[in-house]
Amino acid sequence: MRPVAIIGTGQTNHARCRDDVSQPELVREAASRALDDAGLQPADVDAVILSNMELFEGRALPELWVGEGAFANGKPCMKIATGGTSGTSSCIAGFHQAASGLFDIVLVVGFEKHSEGHTQTGMALTDPFWDRAVASGALGNFALSISQYMAERGVSEEQAARVAVKSRRNAARNPHAHLSDANATIEDVLNSRLLAYPIHLMDMCPQSDGAAAIVVASGDKARKLSAKPAWVKAAATRHEQPYIGDIEQRLLTMRTLRDASRSAYATAGITEPLKQLDLAEIYEPVTYAELAWYEILGFCAEGEAGHLIEAGVTGIDGELPVNPSGGVLSANPVGATGVIRVAEAAAQILGRAGAHQIEGAKTALATGYGVYAWADAVILGSAV
């Protein structure tokens, strides 16, 4: 792909309910902040991509109502959605459009207002002839995968709880996070309400209202507009077969994320991710998934994820900080969640991540994940 870079990012304050603003206003909040961060005016934007899960808010073609919130009036605009990977896929679409030569500046905005609908019910609109009768949303599906992972790997509830503690504590440094607690403990997690065995409330991502945006610039523009752009070094997407029961041992093998990350590593020249990546913003919908992704993404050998979190390797001061922002466990406006991963990774490269800045971050990984085991991997770097 021709060179492109992220030159600005913006996020709303994510919360359980943002009924102070309408959907277009929520989108405007993130879009304005991203343009300010990039030092651009709305008129500088050549094209807009929106990311949102239509049925979570019961909308058809949501860009029609919400587009003007993203400064899309009179501009090329399209909406992309691929389930949980909507946000990362929209960012990758933004990379492609900015690299096409058609546009210099592409604004990507993801948003979700879960408080306006019933997400788990919307998610259950699956094949009416097969699994709709037994659908139980993302929660039930994750919990099923975890039983396989625990049986095979022997990972403990306490190790998973450490992921939640890391997330809440990191989130305390992030002003945009929905959930944060600088003093979170393993006991807090284990004592929180059991949602679906073995997932406790604090193991599971929340449903948040929020929006996030990135400004993507073509290579020439990025050099002109930014002293330190976050260059896109690689981006890969893999989709899976359509039914939950098609997927073999999701958390253990997750062939989509494995293949997408290996493809991205190869393009970016990464052979030892733990050493060569300065941080990772990964899509961890539940604590156990973060542990599984350590193995899938090659941060450790199979079966070593529990030890990795115990040793603090992925802590904010560790060798490879994972989700210094607090991650999906601390804020999850689904259509925005993948955009947040990419925006956080970019902000780290841009050196504008605030209190959760990883000093000297030069190479960052962002991933996306969907319930049907779809995956995206994006690698950003301080050099082309």
Next chain:
Amino acid sequence: MSERVSVPIEMVQSWRYSSGDSMERFSNGIRHKRIEAVKCGNCQRRYLPPRPVCGNCHLSLTEWVPVSDVGTLEAWTVVYLPFLDGRTGELRDGPYGMGLIRLDGSDTTLNHFLNQNDPAKLAVGMRMRIVWRDELHGAMDDILHFEEVS
């Protein structure tokens, strides 16, 4: 902070879904407690639910193979959080057991309810059997739930 107004709109919508030929055959079988999977001639994978092509090999699936009503529990959970069933608008209360069951003769697993909701009594590898409803109408909820083979 000034007053925040929101606008309630209820979606009451129905769609007429086409099953497709293979799902129609499968559904007709279910009506007689007969389960059949489609098999890929290349990778030999036996698929439930039936579908037009093997996504891995891009080949049409035309061969049918019989599948048992007994299988292995590959994954399980007990859901405690009540779930709003969009089909009825009603809450499904917890706790209820759920599992991925690999029926003997199929390579994919079936996501369904378990009659057991005690985590201490569930384990990967357990043998499970379909419990059918009394009245069968050719749909997935003809299966009431799965129970352990004693």
Next chain:
Amino acid sequence: MRTIRIAGVGETGPVQQDRRSIPEMVLGAVDLALADAQIGHGEIDSVVTASVDLFDGLTASNIAVTEVVGAVMKPEARIAGDGLAATVHGACQIWAHAYDTVLVVAHAKTSMAANGKLTQWAMDPIHLQPLGVNFSAAAGLQANVLAQHDRHAEKRWARLSCERRAAGTSGMAKKLSQSEILASEITTSPLRNGMCAPLGDGACAVVLQAGSNAGGPVLSGVGHDLEAHGLGDRNLVHWAGLTRAFDRACRVANLPPADARFDLAEPSCFYPHEEELFLRATGIDGGTVISPDGGLMAGCVPVVAGMSRLVAAFKWLRQTGNAGKRALVHGHWGPAGQAQAVAIVDGGL
């Protein structure tokens, strides 16, 4: 920018009701496109799909088709909009040098639910949706603005609908005389039943490939645009968004918009007044063949509509004697053409 060849096309329908499941129907179009392009699934680098969850009654509606479009363990992106927008994105992927061969697929089945009820859910839920406004009502309001200053508009639209219906070969469009159309029942005045493109089911697939134009028609320009949502915020006499999309596409194709000449135009017209809006917005005049197959008036599948026009243009350019000619393809979605997309297709050597 490297050349994008349209290597093959496939379509099912439009038919009033396709009794196949969505994946079976989509597979039909994909198989035809791959056969037309004489390539296998293994040669596809990336898939771009177009579908609308609420139309399909499925969340993340591309889940249902991922397998049949061949996207298992491959990149796929779903555009929730007209398939021509998905085509624009597929072209961007090739021009970005991200992929060399991209399969673009669009589908919808209006037989599943009343489309007029579903499109209410695309309208602003604070000010518009609670009134019961939908895309049809928006078309009526737009048509009425045009008809206010034009006493002959309704007769002209009836004649145009009659001609387009007569040209159709899909079997979906009932052949109606001008007077039958003018006597047909009001749907959203001044529009009448006979003026509405008959809605149906269908899928379209197009293979885009980086390469030379030696092998057939080439996608030489694309453009899209979004207007304000509120009908009262727009000048409904003009499709300003289409003019902008058209100008962008001409720029990509290195054509001066004012002087661009087309041998064929394939507008997406759900109603006859939209053809007049299309001509006005693009400056197309009498020298251009328009919708020789009857266009959408001969059978229309929302979401697929714009892509079905691309397929029509491609087939026309491939006909004997039409090589080297140029076509303008159009798609739109949203109330009164709020979102617009165009593509310029040049016939091969």
Next chain:
Amino acid sequence: MIREEAIKIPFQYAAGTAGSEFLINLRDHRQLTGSRCSDCERTLAPARAYCPDCGREGLHSVNIGPGAELVSWTIVPDKGVFALVRPDGADTAMLHKLLGPIDDPQPGIRLQVVFREERSGHINDIEGFAIVQENGE
């Protein structure tokens, strides 16, 4: 085989800053509210958080109507008549219902907003726009 499956999901949409103000003014003051954009010097109907054309935020709220002018309409059997109306003092039109009976609506005809007695802060607090009789009745 065709199977009909229904879903039933309640949604609730936040009107946001300008939207809330617009709906509250309908409910409490039987008043239409627009927004003045100082950049493009237009008054937009209904009130909104930002100008759709120039993107400017922080618009000033202004009272518009109750008189209005008909811009366009469409008769929809079983649903009534939808209309685009430009309230007095506004530069753009808003969409609502035209109240009957109407024989032959004409563009530019004078209208007056009609409020419902029972109002809840909803667009349907407006019953519609009625034609003003020329003789002042």
